[in-house]
Amino acid sequence: MxxxxxxxxxxxxxxxxxxxVGLLLxxxxxxxxFFHIEIKDGHLYGSLIDIFRFGAPLxxxxxxxxxxxxxxxxxxxxxxVVAISGALACLQISELGDQNSTGGVLxxxxxxxVLSLILGAWNxxxxxxxxxxxxxxxxxxxxxxxxxxxxxxxxxxxxxxxTSYKLIGGGYWLxxxxxxxxxxxxxxxxxxxxxxxxxxxLIESVGGNAEASxxxxxxxxxxxxxxxxxxxxxxxxxxxxxxxxxxxxxxNNAGLWIELDAILAVVIGGTxxxxxxxxxxxxxxxxxxxxxxxxxxxxxxxxxxxxLLFKALVVTIVCLLQSPAxxxxxxxxxxxxxxxxxxxxxxxxxxx
Amino acid sequence: MxxxxxxxxxxxxxxxxxxxxxxxxxxxxxxAGGIRYEDFATGQIILNVFxxxxxxxxxxxxxxxxxxxxxxxxxxxxVVALSTMVAATLLKHGWSPWLVILIVLLIGAVLxxxxxxxxxxxxxxxxxxxxxxxFLARGLCFTIDTxxxxxxxxxxxxxxxxxxxxxxxxxxSPSVLIAVAVVLVAAYIxxxxxxxxxxxxxxxxxxxxxxxxxxxxRTKIAVYTISGFCSALGGMLLSFYMLSGYGLHAVGMELDAIAAVVIGGTxxxxxxxxxxxxxxxxLVLGLIQTIISFEGTxxxxxxxxxxxxxxxxxxxxxxxFSARSRQ
Numbered sequence: 001m002x003x004x005x006x007x008x009x010x011x012x013x014x015x016x017x018x019x020x021v022g023l024l025l026x027x028x029x030x031x032x033x034f035f036h037i038e039i040k041d042g043h044l045y046g047s048l049i050d051i052f053r054f055g056a057p058l059x060x061x062x063x064x065x066x067x068x069x070x071x072x073x074x075x076x077x078x079x080x081v082v083a084i085s086g087a088l089a090c091l092q093i094s095e096l097g098d099q100n101s102t103g104g105v106l107x108x109x110x111x112x113x114v115l116s117l118i119l120g121a122w123n124x125x126x127x128x129x130x131x132x133x134x135x136x137x138x139x140x141x142x143x144x145x146x147x148x149x150x151x152x153x154x155x156x157x158x159x160x161x162x163t164s165y166k167l168i169g170g171g172y173w174l175x176x177x178x179x180x181x182x183x184x185x186x187x188x189x190x191x192x193x194x195x196x197x198x199x200x201x202l203i204e205s206v207g208g209n210a211e212a213s214x215x216x217x218x219x220x221x222x223x224x225x226x227x228x229x230x231x232x233x234x235x236x237x238x239x240x241x242x243x244x245x246x247x248x249x250x251x252n253n254a255g256l257w258i259e260l261d262a263i264l265a266v267v268i269g270g271t272x273x274x275x276x277x278x279x280x281x282x283x284x285x286x287x288x289x290x291x292x293x294x295x296x297x298x299x300x301x302x303x304x305x306x307x308l309l310f311k312a313l314v315v316t317i318v319c320l321l322q323s324p325a326x327x328x329x330x331x332x333x334x335x336x337x338x339x340x341x342x343x344x345x346x347x348x349x350x351x352x
Numbered sequence: 353m354x355x356x357x358x359x360x361x362x363x364x365x366x367x368x369x370x371x372x373x374x375x376x377x378x379x380x381x382x383x384a385g386g387i388r389y390e391d392f393a394t395g396q397i398i399l400n401v402f403x404x405x406x407x408x409x410x411x412x413x414x415x416x417x418x419x420x421x422x423x424x425x426x427x428x429x430x431v432v433a434l435s436t437m438v439a440a441t442l443l444k445h446g447w448s449p450w451l452v453i454l455i456v457l458l459i460g461a462v463l464x465x466x467x468x469x470x471x472x473x474x475x476x477x478x479x480x481x482x483x484x485x486x487f488l489a490r491g492l493c494f495t496i497d498t499x500x501x502x503x504x505x506x507x508x509x510x511x512x513x514x515x516x517x518x519x520x521x522x523x524x525s526p527s528v529l530i531a532v533a534v535v536l537v538a539a540y541i542x543x544x545x546x547x548x549x550x551x552x553x554x555x556x557x558x559x560x561x562x563x564x565x566x567x568x569x570r571t572k573i574a575v576y577t578i579s580g581f582c583s584a585l586g587g588m589l590l591s592f593y594m595l596s597g598y599g600l601h602a603v604g605m606e607l608d609a610i611a612a613v614v615i616g617g618t619x620x621x622x623x624x625x626x627x628x629x630x631x632x633x634x635l636v637l638g639l640i641q642t643i644i645s646f647e648g649t650x651x652x653x654x655x656x657x658x659x660x661x662x663x664x665x666x667x668x669x670x671x672x673f674s675a676r677s678r679q
Contacts (some may be wrong), residue, residue, distance in 0.1 A: 038441035074479075132667055135424070135479065136620050140667070141608050144660020251653075260483060273477055305494030305599070315480065316470075325475040340556035 006042040012270045015321070016285040019268075019314075020243050023292045033301045043172045047295065049180075055291030056171075056179035057082070057238035059284055061258055062265035063183075063190060064234030066283040069266050071207040072126060072275025073134035075228065078235040078262060080145020081119050082255025085112040085236035086243030087152040090160050099162035109168070119145070121225065130222035142259070149251035159248040169245030181239050186234065191280055200278075203227060207275030263313060265290055268318050284329025289314075359371025366673070370617025371629040373669065377634055381639050384538035395522050406527040407432065407589040408608055409634045412616075413538045414582025415609040416630045417575040420542070422555045422622025423478035425576065427467065428583040429605035431460055433598070435587020437493045440501035440597025441510075449507035457584045463489065464580020468573035480575075486606070493599030500539035500598035503591060511592040527589040534585065539627040541650045551575060611659055612637055616665050636662070 027034045027047070037046035068075045071129045092108035093099055118289050119141060126137035171178045194200030205213045206220045239260070243249045267273060268289055269282025293314070297307050320326045383436050386393030402409070411428050420423045423610040435456045442452045467485045503509075542548040550571040553561040562568050591597060616633030618625025640658050644650045 130668065130671060132671060133620060136614070136667055139607065139610065140660050140663045143611065143663060144657050147653040147656030147660065150651075151657070155651055260487070262479075263483070267480065273480060303494070303498070305498050306491055308487045309491030309495060312484045312491055315484040315487065319476050319480055319484070320470075321472060323474045323476050325473065327661060329473070 002347045007227055012279060013282055013285065016269055016282055016289060017317075020285055020289050020292060023296055024153040025298050027292070027299055030042065030290055030301075034299075036093075039175065042175055044175050044177075047299075049177065051288065051291050051295055053177040054295075056177070057185045057241045058258065058261055058265060058291060059183050060186060060234045060238040060241070062262040062269075062283045062287045063187060063280065064227075064231030064282060064341075065259075065262040066266050066269070066271055066278050067194070067203055068134070068231045068274055069207075069263070069273060070203050070278035071224055071227055072210075072273075073207075073224070074263065074273075075123060075138045075142035075231045076135065076259050077119070077123060077138040077145055078231065078238075079255040079257065080142050080149065081116055081232050081235035082239035082242060082258055083149035083249075083251050084119065084145055084152065085239030086254050087149045087166070087249040087251050088112045088115055088159065089240055090158040090243050090249035091152055093160045093162050093165055094158050096162075099160060100164055102164050105162060106166045108165075109240060112240060113233065116232045116236025117229055120229035122172075124225035124228035125234065126298040127228060128221040134305055146252065149254070151251075153249055155251070157248050157250045161247065165244050167244070168246060169241035169243070170247075179245075182237065182241070186219050186237070187280065187284065190230075194280070194346075199223075199226075204276055204278065207277070209276075226240070246275070261311075262287075264315055267322070268314065270322075272322070297315040353449075359671065360599050361632050367624065368626075370666075370669065370673065371626055371632065374616055374629055374632040374636060374666075378636050378639065381636065381643065385639070385643050392646060395520065397642060398635070399518075399522055399524050399528070400527045400657050401635055401642060402531070403525050404593075404641070405634050406525070406531040407586040407593065407598055407602075408605065408612065408637070409531045409631065410534050410582050410589060411586035411605060411610040412609045412630050413534055413612050413627065414579035414586075414636050416616075416625065416627055417538070417542070417551060418478070418579045419610070419613050419618055420551050420555045420622055420625055421572055421575050421618060422558070422612070423471070423572070423575070424482065424620075425464075425467075425579045426479065426482040426606050427463070427485035427581065428586070428609055429602045429607075430486045430493070431463060431580060431583035432590055432602040432605055433493050433600070434489040434585040435460060435584045436591040436594065436597040437496050437501070438504050438597070438598060439588065439591050441496055443503055443505045443508065444501060449505050452588060453588055456588060457581060460584020460587070461577050464577040464583070465573065466574030466582070466677055471576065472569045472572045477505040482576075490599065496599075498599065500660075502596045504595075508592060510596065512595055525592075527592050530585070530589060533583065535627065535631055542627055547571070547574065552623055555624075557623070600607040608659070609635060614670075615662055617666075617670075 002058050018161070024034075031047065032046050036050060037044060039045070061082070065078065066073060089108045089112040092111060093105060096104040098104070114188045117123065123138050123141060126140070127134050163301055168176050168182070169179055173181055196204065202213075202218055202223050205216070205218055206223045211219050235255075239255060242254055265286035267286070269279055269284070269286035270280060271278045290311070294307055297304055382393065382398070383549050393587050407491060410657055411432060415425055415428060438459060439452050443449065462524070463485060465479050470476060471481050504638065511526050514526050515527065516526065542551065550561070550566050552570050553566050554571050559567055587602075594601065612633035613625070613630050614620060614633070616625065616629030616631070618629055637659060641655055644652065644655055
């Protein structure tokens, strides 16, 4: 193999991209005009656009999750935050005299997002302040959050009829679905903050070794607070999108299992659950893969309920490929007869 | 041995304090319920908690083994659902009920064994492996059927409807006896056998256990197998209780099981805890539901909020205890 090709194959985004392209090509066989994008009434339409549109909430949640996982933490409560934020916004809008008033909708959105920030700060406080394991600290809000969401909606499904609110999850702006624009803006801001400023480096260093970072003079606690708050904010925005898309809030089912999808997206994207390194672009690809998988299953005509089976397969394969122990046991043995590669090379590939 | 002084009780070894706290909480809740509501402070109320939560008790026992080694098993709820689904489907096709039960238990154990093997041999975090197991089991449920399948087999109906009289107008279901048997066997294994010692040692420090020459790998794989088996057995008890198989049974049961174990005083980092604590944890969760149904005006979602609050308090307590014992 030429060195260039090897570098290409070893690139950490190679496998996610390959899986995504493979899934898209599979669609090409089963769906006519899959890659066809047209403009109707000044809006972009097409299967590819739909993947982006329906995948937008997951992309947002996964983005927040990436930063949390980079600090070697995890946030299980995002699904509950999605439900709470959607429920609160819909409740306030349903109480408005004029549901289309921009001011009222903006205030509802603002209050929902502030509550999401508070919930995120609560998680951050438990993890950074009290020092509880992240999995357990966020489990509390995951369990209680569904109850809170139902408390807000009164156990009912609140429906709203507001065109201004509908814009967030179902509307278009400049021919593009509004959700895509939100994701793009948040992604740009996050990339700017983490890759152009020192924040990304700080997050990775806390994830690599929190104690060493503290000794090196990094405010680990502040960094942890920031990522958990940011993660909840992303989940809050995603909650607004989901409830706005269907114009209703369901405290019980909104965002159900989105935490698992988000973790899956992060893992597929090549961010290690051990922390210390993250890839936003990988996560975006991961979220797109999951959404494309869902779309593919619909278009092939397999019962949609089996999506979970495919997800299980994908998680298992991706995790096995990422596991150093698995690579050492399976690939090393197979290669040995044809001349084993130097050990150092193996180590480099581990970071993918 | 470090001890803590508790007024009225005297000095008790520190390791029993979390279990005692849970026991006191249970008694206080029971007493408060008895004062507030008529007909509450009867033995049957506690037995009803057992009857309604027999499946959770069995699942939580399996979860205790896993958490004691410092791992976690997120797949239990899905495996419970899969068990009800497999049982209902096979019974519909006229299979013998005992054979069905055997097959279901085998499926659960094999699933657990598979997850444990992946966790141990490929060194992937338990969290993510059992997450995949969760997806797999739920996916299999829906592949079998998306609708609920009812069970009308006479053996299963018999299990569901038999009342075992305990005298004094108190009764339990056969499921409770099975659950109690599981608890007793598990408590014996955990506290009086070599395997039980290995579980605690692995959870205390995997590295040290390995250096001591303990079979860490075998222990880890075994606890996930036990958890899978317990989930399948829990699934059987749930299908006796519900008399149906459904892919959406037991959604979120993994959280209830983890909550019960934590409230029972088992440290999530592994190595510390008692099976009796888990039993008390399940009883506390069950009593919360009972109180909320007695209250009448409180809606069912308050259960979740209360469980969340309790989790918070107990995790905070754990944190305090472990911080103090380190000093």
